[in-house]
Amino acid sequence: MxxxxxxSAAVRKVLGSLTHVVxxxxxxxxxxxxxxxxxxxxxxxxxxEKYEARGTFFVVGKSAAGHLDLVRRMVAGGHAIGIHSWDHRAFPGLPSRERRRQIRECExxxxxxxxxxxxxxxxExxxxxxxxxxMMGYEVVGWNLNSGDWFEPQSSVMGKYLLEMVSPGGIVLFHDTLYDKGVPAHGVDPEHTAWPDRQAMLDALETVLDRLSGSYRFVTVPELLQxxxxxxxFWFKPSLTTA
Ligand SMILES: [Zn+2]
Structure with missing residues:
Protein backbone atom coordinates (compact mmCIF):
# COMPACT_ATOMS: atom_id res chain seq x y z
CA MET A 1 0.00 0.00 0.00
CA SER A 8 -6.71 7.33 3.55
CA ALA A 9 -7.33 3.93 5.23
CA ALA A 10 -6.32 5.41 8.61
CA VAL A 11 -8.63 8.42 8.18
CA ARG A 12 -11.50 6.13 7.21
CA LYS A 13 -10.89 3.99 10.28
CA VAL A 14 -11.17 7.08 12.49
CA LEU A 15 -13.91 9.04 10.72
CA GLY A 16 -15.64 6.55 8.43
CA SER A 17 -18.77 4.53 9.18
CA LEU A 18 -18.97 0.87 8.21
CA THR A 19 -21.55 0.30 5.48
CA HIS A 20 -20.66 -3.22 4.24
CA VAL A 21 -17.70 -5.50 3.54
CA VAL A 22 -16.29 -6.49 0.17
CA GLU A 49 -33.72 -18.82 15.69
CA LYS A 50 -36.10 -20.58 13.30
CA TYR A 51 -33.75 -19.87 10.38
CA GLU A 52 -30.52 -20.32 12.39
CA ALA A 53 -29.61 -16.72 11.64
CA ARG A 54 -27.60 -14.39 13.81
CA GLY A 55 -28.30 -10.68 13.95
CA THR A 56 -26.96 -7.51 15.54
CA PHE A 57 -29.14 -5.46 17.87
CA PHE A 58 -28.43 -1.75 18.39
CA VAL A 59 -30.26 -1.22 21.63
CA VAL A 60 -31.44 1.89 23.43
CA GLY A 61 -29.98 1.89 26.96
CA LYS A 62 -33.12 3.14 28.69
CA SER A 63 -35.16 0.28 27.19
CA ALA A 64 -32.43 -2.30 27.82
CA ALA A 65 -32.29 -1.35 31.51
CA GLY A 66 -35.89 -2.60 31.89
CA HIS A 67 -35.46 -5.70 29.70
CA LEU A 68 -32.20 -7.34 30.63
CA ASP A 69 -33.93 -10.70 30.14
CA LEU A 70 -34.21 -9.87 26.42
CA VAL A 71 -30.60 -8.70 26.28
CA ARG A 72 -29.54 -12.02 27.81
CA ARG A 73 -31.68 -13.87 25.26
CA MET A 74 -29.88 -12.03 22.44
CA VAL A 75 -26.51 -13.03 23.86
CA ALA A 76 -27.61 -16.64 24.40
CA GLY A 77 -28.74 -16.81 20.76
CA GLY A 78 -25.28 -15.80 19.52
CA HIS A 79 -26.40 -12.33 18.42
CA ALA A 80 -24.23 -9.24 18.77
CA ILE A 81 -25.22 -6.18 20.75
CA GLY A 82 -24.34 -2.61 19.91
CA ILE A 83 -25.12 0.76 21.41
CA HIS A 84 -27.83 3.05 20.05
CA SER A 85 -27.55 5.77 22.76
CA TRP A 86 -29.32 6.11 26.12
CA ASP A 87 -32.64 7.60 24.99
CA HIS A 88 -32.44 8.03 21.22
CA ARG A 89 -31.81 11.75 20.90
CA ALA A 90 -30.26 12.97 17.63
CA PHE A 91 -26.55 13.48 18.28
CA PRO A 92 -25.83 16.50 16.04
CA GLY A 93 -28.00 18.75 18.22
CA LEU A 94 -26.45 17.67 21.53
CA PRO A 95 -23.39 19.09 23.27
CA SER A 96 -20.36 16.85 23.27
CA ARG A 97 -20.61 16.06 27.00
CA GLU A 98 -24.21 14.89 26.60
CA ARG A 99 -23.29 12.69 23.60
CA ARG A 100 -20.60 10.96 25.62
CA ARG A 101 -23.05 10.51 28.49
CA GLN A 102 -25.56 8.92 26.08
CA ILE A 103 -22.96 6.31 25.11
CA ARG A 104 -21.63 5.72 28.65
CA GLU A 105 -25.10 5.30 30.19
CA CYS A 106 -26.06 2.80 27.50
CA GLU A 107 -22.79 0.93 28.09
CA GLU A 124 -27.05 11.10 12.20
CA MET A 135 -11.99 8.00 21.06
CA MET A 136 -14.36 5.89 23.16
CA GLY A 137 -13.32 2.77 21.24
CA TYR A 138 -16.36 2.36 18.98
CA GLU A 139 -16.78 1.25 15.40
CA VAL A 140 -19.67 3.24 13.92
CA VAL A 141 -21.97 0.98 11.93
CA GLY A 142 -24.22 2.34 9.20
CA TRP A 143 -25.88 0.18 6.54
CA ASN A 144 -26.02 -0.24 2.79
CA LEU A 145 -29.58 -1.54 2.60
CA ASN A 146 -32.45 0.20 4.36
CA SER A 147 -35.67 -1.77 4.77
CA GLY A 148 -37.67 1.46 5.25
CA ASP A 149 -39.60 -0.40 7.94
CA TRP A 150 -40.37 2.70 9.99
CA PHE A 151 -42.73 4.05 7.34
CA GLU A 152 -43.56 1.22 4.92
CA PRO A 153 -46.84 -0.47 5.88
CA GLN A 154 -46.71 -3.22 3.24
CA SER A 155 -44.53 -6.26 3.85
CA SER A 156 -44.72 -7.30 0.17
CA VAL A 157 -43.21 -3.97 -0.96
CA MET A 158 -40.48 -4.20 1.66
CA GLY A 159 -39.72 -7.88 1.00
CA LYS A 160 -39.52 -7.42 -2.78
CA TYR A 161 -37.21 -4.42 -2.45
CA LEU A 162 -34.89 -6.22 -0.02
CA LEU A 163 -34.66 -9.36 -2.18
CA GLU A 164 -33.85 -7.26 -5.24
CA MET A 165 -31.22 -5.11 -3.57
CA VAL A 166 -29.41 -7.55 -1.29
CA SER A 167 -25.78 -8.37 -2.06
CA PRO A 168 -22.93 -10.33 -0.37
CA GLY A 169 -21.28 -8.51 2.52
CA GLY A 170 -24.26 -6.21 3.06
CA ILE A 171 -25.64 -4.65 6.23
CA VAL A 172 -29.44 -4.38 6.37
CA LEU A 173 -31.29 -1.91 8.59
CA PHE A 174 -34.43 -3.05 10.43
CA HIS A 175 -36.15 -1.87 13.62
CA ASP A 176 -37.45 -4.46 16.09
CA THR A 177 -39.45 -1.59 17.57
CA LEU A 178 -39.67 2.18 17.03
CA TYR A 179 -38.46 4.26 19.93
CA ASP A 180 -40.35 7.31 18.65
CA LYS A 181 -43.83 5.89 18.29
CA GLY A 182 -46.57 8.00 16.78
CA VAL A 183 -44.41 10.96 15.82
CA PRO A 184 -43.69 12.07 12.25
CA ALA A 185 -41.34 9.62 10.56
CA HIS A 186 -37.90 11.07 11.07
CA GLY A 187 -36.22 12.05 7.84
CA VAL A 188 -39.16 11.15 5.63
CA ASP A 189 -41.77 13.87 5.36
CA PRO A 190 -43.56 15.59 8.20
CA GLU A 191 -46.96 14.37 7.00
CA HIS A 192 -45.81 10.79 7.17
CA THR A 193 -46.29 9.25 10.59
CA ALA A 194 -43.92 6.53 11.74
CA TRP A 195 -45.51 3.13 11.30
CA PRO A 196 -45.66 1.64 14.77
CA ASP A 197 -47.09 -1.77 13.81
CA ARG A 198 -44.17 -4.18 13.40
CA GLN A 199 -46.10 -6.92 11.60
CA ALA A 200 -45.05 -5.72 8.12
CA MET A 201 -41.40 -5.71 9.21
CA LEU A 202 -41.75 -9.18 10.74
CA ASP A 203 -43.33 -10.55 7.55
CA ALA A 204 -40.68 -8.93 5.34
CA LEU A 205 -37.94 -10.29 7.61
CA GLU A 206 -39.41 -13.78 7.32
CA THR A 207 -39.55 -13.43 3.52
CA VAL A 208 -35.86 -12.50 3.44
CA LEU A 209 -34.87 -15.34 5.79
CA ASP A 210 -37.02 -17.87 4.00
CA ARG A 211 -35.90 -16.98 0.46
CA LEU A 212 -32.21 -16.45 1.20
CA SER A 213 -31.27 -18.89 3.94
CA GLY A 214 -30.33 -21.54 1.36
CA SER A 215 -27.82 -19.23 -0.29
CA TYR A 216 -26.76 -16.73 2.37
CA ARG A 217 -25.35 -17.04 5.88
CA PHE A 218 -26.74 -14.45 8.29
CA VAL A 219 -23.90 -13.34 10.56
CA THR A 220 -23.30 -10.69 13.22
CA VAL A 221 -21.45 -7.48 12.33
CA PRO A 222 -18.24 -8.65 14.12
CA GLU A 223 -18.42 -11.88 12.06
CA LEU A 224 -19.05 -9.87 8.89
CA LEU A 225 -15.86 -7.89 9.56
CA GLN A 226 -13.95 -11.18 9.52
CA PHE A 234 -17.84 9.46 5.33
CA TRP A 235 -21.35 9.47 6.65
CA PHE A 236 -22.27 12.83 8.09
CA LYS A 237 -25.75 14.18 8.19
CA PRO A 238 -26.99 17.34 9.75
CA SER A 239 -29.71 16.84 12.32
CA LEU A 240 -33.16 16.59 10.78
CA THR A 241 -34.71 17.19 14.15
CA THR A 242 -36.23 20.63 14.32
CA ALA A 243 -36.96 20.72 18.07
ZN1 LIG B 1 -33.02 4.38 16.07
Missing part, protein backbone atom coordinates in the same frame (compact mmCIF):
# COMPACT_ATOMS: atom_id res chain seq x y z
CA UNK A 2 1.41 3.43 -0.88
CA UNK A 3 1.65 6.16 1.79
CA UNK A 4 -1.37 8.02 0.39
CA UNK A 5 -3.69 5.02 0.54
CA UNK A 6 -2.36 4.10 3.99
CA UNK A 7 -3.30 7.58 5.16
CA UNK A 23 -16.43 -10.26 -0.11
CA UNK A 24 -17.38 -13.07 -2.44
CA UNK A 25 -18.81 -15.01 0.53
CA UNK A 26 -22.59 -14.96 0.60
CA UNK A 27 -22.84 -13.40 4.05
CA UNK A 28 -25.26 -10.78 5.26
CA UNK A 29 -25.71 -8.86 8.51
CA UNK A 30 -29.24 -8.12 9.61
CA UNK A 31 -29.31 -5.29 12.13
CA UNK A 32 -32.18 -4.25 14.41
CA UNK A 33 -32.41 -0.81 16.02
CA UNK A 34 -34.39 0.80 18.84
CA UNK A 35 -35.19 -2.22 21.07
CA UNK A 36 -35.47 -4.14 23.17
CA UNK A 37 -39.23 -4.24 23.28
CA UNK A 38 -41.27 -6.77 25.25
CA UNK A 39 -43.72 -7.46 22.44
CA UNK A 40 -41.67 -7.42 19.24
CA UNK A 41 -38.08 -8.29 20.11
CA UNK A 42 -39.05 -11.87 21.13
CA UNK A 43 -40.77 -12.27 17.74
CA UNK A 44 -37.60 -11.18 15.92
CA UNK A 45 -35.50 -13.51 18.07
CA UNK A 46 -37.86 -16.41 17.35
CA UNK A 47 -37.62 -15.80 13.58
CA UNK A 48 -33.82 -15.61 13.68
CA UNK A 108 -23.57 0.79 31.80
CA UNK A 109 -27.05 -0.60 31.18
CA UNK A 110 -25.61 -3.33 28.96
CA UNK A 111 -22.79 -4.54 31.15
CA UNK A 112 -21.38 -7.13 30.82
CA UNK A 113 -22.81 -7.74 27.34
CA UNK A 114 -21.69 -4.63 25.50
CA UNK A 115 -19.34 -4.84 22.49
CA UNK A 116 -17.66 -2.08 20.51
CA UNK A 117 -20.32 -1.21 17.98
CA UNK A 118 -22.27 2.02 17.90
CA UNK A 119 -25.02 3.27 15.63
CA UNK A 120 -26.05 6.88 16.22
CA UNK A 121 -29.81 7.52 16.54
CA UNK A 122 -31.33 8.16 13.07
CA UNK A 123 -27.86 7.43 11.62
CA UNK A 125 -23.65 12.30 13.28
CA UNK A 126 -21.18 15.14 12.86
CA UNK A 127 -17.44 14.86 12.33
CA UNK A 128 -16.98 15.69 16.01
CA UNK A 129 -19.48 13.10 17.29
CA UNK A 130 -17.87 10.47 15.04
CA UNK A 131 -14.47 11.35 16.44
CA UNK A 132 -15.80 11.07 20.01
CA UNK A 133 -17.11 7.56 19.26
CA UNK A 134 -13.66 6.61 17.94
CA UNK A 227 -15.51 -12.19 6.20
CA UNK A 228 -14.24 -9.40 3.96
CA UNK A 229 -12.61 -6.01 3.56
CA UNK A 230 -14.54 -3.35 5.47
CA UNK A 231 -15.93 -0.40 3.52
CA UNK A 232 -16.25 2.75 5.56
CA UNK A 233 -17.78 5.87 4.12
Missing amino acids: NPQSLL TTDAVLSLTFDDGPDAENTPKVLALL RALQPYVGHLFRPPYG QTVMSRLEAF AGRPRRS
Whole structure:
Protein backbone atom coordinates (compact mmCIF):
# COMPACT_ATOMS: atom_id res chain seq x y z
CA MET A 1 0.00 0.00 0.00
CA ASN A 2 1.41 3.43 -0.88
CA PRO A 3 1.65 6.16 1.79
CA GLN A 4 -1.37 8.02 0.39
CA SER A 5 -3.69 5.02 0.54
CA LEU A 6 -2.36 4.10 3.99
CA LEU A 7 -3.30 7.58 5.16
CA SER A 8 -6.71 7.33 3.55
CA ALA A 9 -7.33 3.93 5.23
CA ALA A 10 -6.32 5.41 8.61
CA VAL A 11 -8.63 8.42 8.18
CA ARG A 12 -11.50 6.13 7.21
CA LYS A 13 -10.89 3.99 10.28
CA VAL A 14 -11.17 7.08 12.49
CA LEU A 15 -13.91 9.04 10.72
CA GLY A 16 -15.64 6.55 8.43
CA SER A 17 -18.77 4.53 9.18
CA LEU A 18 -18.97 0.87 8.21
CA THR A 19 -21.55 0.30 5.48
CA HIS A 20 -20.66 -3.22 4.24
CA VAL A 21 -17.70 -5.50 3.54
CA VAL A 22 -16.29 -6.49 0.17
CA THR A 23 -16.43 -10.26 -0.11
CA THR A 24 -17.38 -13.07 -2.44
CA ASP A 25 -18.81 -15.01 0.53
CA ALA A 26 -22.59 -14.96 0.60
CA VAL A 27 -22.84 -13.40 4.05
CA LEU A 28 -25.26 -10.78 5.26
CA SER A 29 -25.71 -8.86 8.51
CA LEU A 30 -29.24 -8.12 9.61
CA THR A 31 -29.31 -5.29 12.13
CA PHE A 32 -32.18 -4.25 14.41
CA ASP A 33 -32.41 -0.81 16.02
CA ASP A 34 -34.39 0.80 18.84
CA GLY A 35 -35.19 -2.22 21.07
CA PRO A 36 -35.47 -4.14 23.17
CA ASP A 37 -39.23 -4.24 23.28
CA ALA A 38 -41.27 -6.77 25.25
CA GLU A 39 -43.72 -7.46 22.44
CA ASN A 40 -41.67 -7.42 19.24
CA THR A 41 -38.08 -8.29 20.11
CA PRO A 42 -39.05 -11.87 21.13
CA LYS A 43 -40.77 -12.27 17.74
CA VAL A 44 -37.60 -11.18 15.92
CA LEU A 45 -35.50 -13.51 18.07
CA ALA A 46 -37.86 -16.41 17.35
CA LEU A 47 -37.62 -15.80 13.58
CA LEU A 48 -33.82 -15.61 13.68
CA GLU A 49 -33.72 -18.82 15.69
CA LYS A 50 -36.10 -20.58 13.30
CA TYR A 51 -33.75 -19.87 10.38
CA GLU A 52 -30.52 -20.32 12.39
CA ALA A 53 -29.61 -16.72 11.64
CA ARG A 54 -27.60 -14.39 13.81
CA GLY A 55 -28.30 -10.68 13.95
CA THR A 56 -26.96 -7.51 15.54
CA PHE A 57 -29.14 -5.46 17.87
CA PHE A 58 -28.43 -1.75 18.39
CA VAL A 59 -30.26 -1.22 21.63
CA VAL A 60 -31.44 1.89 23.43
CA GLY A 61 -29.98 1.89 26.96
CA LYS A 62 -33.12 3.14 28.69
CA SER A 63 -35.16 0.28 27.19
CA ALA A 64 -32.43 -2.30 27.82
CA ALA A 65 -32.29 -1.35 31.51
CA GLY A 66 -35.89 -2.60 31.89
CA HIS A 67 -35.46 -5.70 29.70
CA LEU A 68 -32.20 -7.34 30.63
CA ASP A 69 -33.93 -10.70 30.14
CA LEU A 70 -34.21 -9.87 26.42
CA VAL A 71 -30.60 -8.70 26.28
CA ARG A 72 -29.54 -12.02 27.81
CA ARG A 73 -31.68 -13.87 25.26
CA MET A 74 -29.88 -12.03 22.44
CA VAL A 75 -26.51 -13.03 23.86
CA ALA A 76 -27.61 -16.64 24.40
CA GLY A 77 -28.74 -16.81 20.76
CA GLY A 78 -25.28 -15.80 19.52
CA HIS A 79 -26.40 -12.33 18.42
CA ALA A 80 -24.23 -9.24 18.77
CA ILE A 81 -25.22 -6.18 20.75
CA GLY A 82 -24.34 -2.61 19.91
CA ILE A 83 -25.12 0.76 21.41
CA HIS A 84 -27.83 3.05 20.05
CA SER A 85 -27.55 5.77 22.76
CA TRP A 86 -29.32 6.11 26.12
CA ASP A 87 -32.64 7.60 24.99
CA HIS A 88 -32.44 8.03 21.22
CA ARG A 89 -31.81 11.75 20.90
CA ALA A 90 -30.26 12.97 17.63
CA PHE A 91 -26.55 13.48 18.28
CA PRO A 92 -25.83 16.50 16.04
CA GLY A 93 -28.00 18.75 18.22
CA LEU A 94 -26.45 17.67 21.53
CA PRO A 95 -23.39 19.09 23.27
CA SER A 96 -20.36 16.85 23.27
CA ARG A 97 -20.61 16.06 27.00
CA GLU A 98 -24.21 14.89 26.60
CA ARG A 99 -23.29 12.69 23.60
CA ARG A 100 -20.60 10.96 25.62
CA ARG A 101 -23.05 10.51 28.49
CA GLN A 102 -25.56 8.92 26.08
CA ILE A 103 -22.96 6.31 25.11
CA ARG A 104 -21.63 5.72 28.65
CA GLU A 105 -25.10 5.30 30.19
CA CYS A 106 -26.06 2.80 27.50
CA GLU A 107 -22.79 0.93 28.09
CA ARG A 108 -23.57 0.79 31.80
CA ALA A 109 -27.05 -0.60 31.18
CA LEU A 110 -25.61 -3.33 28.96
CA GLN A 111 -22.79 -4.54 31.15
CA PRO A 112 -21.38 -7.13 30.82
CA TYR A 113 -22.81 -7.74 27.34
CA VAL A 114 -21.69 -4.63 25.50
CA GLY A 115 -19.34 -4.84 22.49
CA HIS A 116 -17.66 -2.08 20.51
CA LEU A 117 -20.32 -1.21 17.98
CA PHE A 118 -22.27 2.02 17.90
CA ARG A 119 -25.02 3.27 15.63
CA PRO A 120 -26.05 6.88 16.22
CA PRO A 121 -29.81 7.52 16.54
CA TYR A 122 -31.33 8.16 13.07
CA GLY A 123 -27.86 7.43 11.62
CA GLU A 124 -27.05 11.10 12.20
CA GLN A 125 -23.65 12.30 13.28
CA THR A 126 -21.18 15.14 12.86
CA VAL A 127 -17.44 14.86 12.33
CA MET A 128 -16.98 15.69 16.01
CA SER A 129 -19.48 13.10 17.29
CA ARG A 130 -17.87 10.47 15.04
CA LEU A 131 -14.47 11.35 16.44
CA GLU A 132 -15.80 11.07 20.01
CA ALA A 133 -17.11 7.56 19.26
CA PHE A 134 -13.66 6.61 17.94
CA MET A 135 -11.99 8.00 21.06
CA MET A 136 -14.36 5.89 23.16
CA GLY A 137 -13.32 2.77 21.24
CA TYR A 138 -16.36 2.36 18.98
CA GLU A 139 -16.78 1.25 15.40
CA VAL A 140 -19.67 3.24 13.92
CA VAL A 141 -21.97 0.98 11.93
CA GLY A 142 -24.22 2.34 9.20
CA TRP A 143 -25.88 0.18 6.54
CA ASN A 144 -26.02 -0.24 2.79
CA LEU A 145 -29.58 -1.54 2.60
CA ASN A 146 -32.45 0.20 4.36
CA SER A 147 -35.67 -1.77 4.77
CA GLY A 148 -37.67 1.46 5.25
CA ASP A 149 -39.60 -0.40 7.94
CA TRP A 150 -40.37 2.70 9.99
CA PHE A 151 -42.73 4.05 7.34
CA GLU A 152 -43.56 1.22 4.92
CA PRO A 153 -46.84 -0.47 5.88
CA GLN A 154 -46.71 -3.22 3.24
CA SER A 155 -44.53 -6.26 3.85
CA SER A 156 -44.72 -7.30 0.17
CA VAL A 157 -43.21 -3.97 -0.96
CA MET A 158 -40.48 -4.20 1.66
CA GLY A 159 -39.72 -7.88 1.00
CA LYS A 160 -39.52 -7.42 -2.78
CA TYR A 161 -37.21 -4.42 -2.45
CA LEU A 162 -34.89 -6.22 -0.02
CA LEU A 163 -34.66 -9.36 -2.18
CA GLU A 164 -33.85 -7.26 -5.24
CA MET A 165 -31.22 -5.11 -3.57
CA VAL A 166 -29.41 -7.55 -1.29
CA SER A 167 -25.78 -8.37 -2.06
CA PRO A 168 -22.93 -10.33 -0.37
CA GLY A 169 -21.28 -8.51 2.52
CA GLY A 170 -24.26 -6.21 3.06
CA ILE A 171 -25.64 -4.65 6.23
CA VAL A 172 -29.44 -4.38 6.37
CA LEU A 173 -31.29 -1.91 8.59
CA PHE A 174 -34.43 -3.05 10.43
CA HIS A 175 -36.15 -1.87 13.62
CA ASP A 176 -37.45 -4.46 16.09
CA THR A 177 -39.45 -1.59 17.57
CA LEU A 178 -39.67 2.18 17.03
CA TYR A 179 -38.46 4.26 19.93
CA ASP A 180 -40.35 7.31 18.65
CA LYS A 181 -43.83 5.89 18.29
CA GLY A 182 -46.57 8.00 16.78
CA VAL A 183 -44.41 10.96 15.82
CA PRO A 184 -43.69 12.07 12.25
CA ALA A 185 -41.34 9.62 10.56
CA HIS A 186 -37.90 11.07 11.07
CA GLY A 187 -36.22 12.05 7.84
CA VAL A 188 -39.16 11.15 5.63
CA ASP A 189 -41.77 13.87 5.36
CA PRO A 190 -43.56 15.59 8.20
CA GLU A 191 -46.96 14.37 7.00
CA HIS A 192 -45.81 10.79 7.17
CA THR A 193 -46.29 9.25 10.59
CA ALA A 194 -43.92 6.53 11.74
CA TRP A 195 -45.51 3.13 11.30
CA PRO A 196 -45.66 1.64 14.77
CA ASP A 197 -47.09 -1.77 13.81
CA ARG A 198 -44.17 -4.18 13.40
CA GLN A 199 -46.10 -6.92 11.60
CA ALA A 200 -45.05 -5.72 8.12
CA MET A 201 -41.40 -5.71 9.21
CA LEU A 202 -41.75 -9.18 10.74
CA ASP A 203 -43.33 -10.55 7.55
CA ALA A 204 -40.68 -8.93 5.34
CA LEU A 205 -37.94 -10.29 7.61
CA GLU A 206 -39.41 -13.78 7.32
CA THR A 207 -39.55 -13.43 3.52
CA VAL A 208 -35.86 -12.50 3.44
CA LEU A 209 -34.87 -15.34 5.79
CA ASP A 210 -37.02 -17.87 4.00
CA ARG A 211 -35.90 -16.98 0.46
CA LEU A 212 -32.21 -16.45 1.20
CA SER A 213 -31.27 -18.89 3.94
CA GLY A 214 -30.33 -21.54 1.36
CA SER A 215 -27.82 -19.23 -0.29
CA TYR A 216 -26.76 -16.73 2.37
CA ARG A 217 -25.35 -17.04 5.88
CA PHE A 218 -26.74 -14.45 8.29
CA VAL A 219 -23.90 -13.34 10.56
CA THR A 220 -23.30 -10.69 13.22
CA VAL A 221 -21.45 -7.48 12.33
CA PRO A 222 -18.24 -8.65 14.12
CA GLU A 223 -18.42 -11.88 12.06
CA LEU A 224 -19.05 -9.87 8.89
CA LEU A 225 -15.86 -7.89 9.56
CA GLN A 226 -13.95 -11.18 9.52
CA ALA A 227 -15.51 -12.19 6.20
CA GLY A 228 -14.24 -9.40 3.96
CA ARG A 229 -12.61 -6.01 3.56
CA PRO A 230 -14.54 -3.35 5.47
CA ARG A 231 -15.93 -0.40 3.52
CA ARG A 232 -16.25 2.75 5.56
CA SER A 233 -17.78 5.87 4.12
CA PHE A 234 -17.84 9.46 5.33
CA TRP A 235 -21.35 9.47 6.65
CA PHE A 236 -22.27 12.83 8.09
CA LYS A 237 -25.75 14.18 8.19
CA PRO A 238 -26.99 17.34 9.75
CA SER A 239 -29.71 16.84 12.32
CA LEU A 240 -33.16 16.59 10.78
CA THR A 241 -34.71 17.19 14.15
CA THR A 242 -36.23 20.63 14.32
CA ALA A 243 -36.96 20.72 18.07
ZN1 LIG B 1 -33.02 4.38 16.07
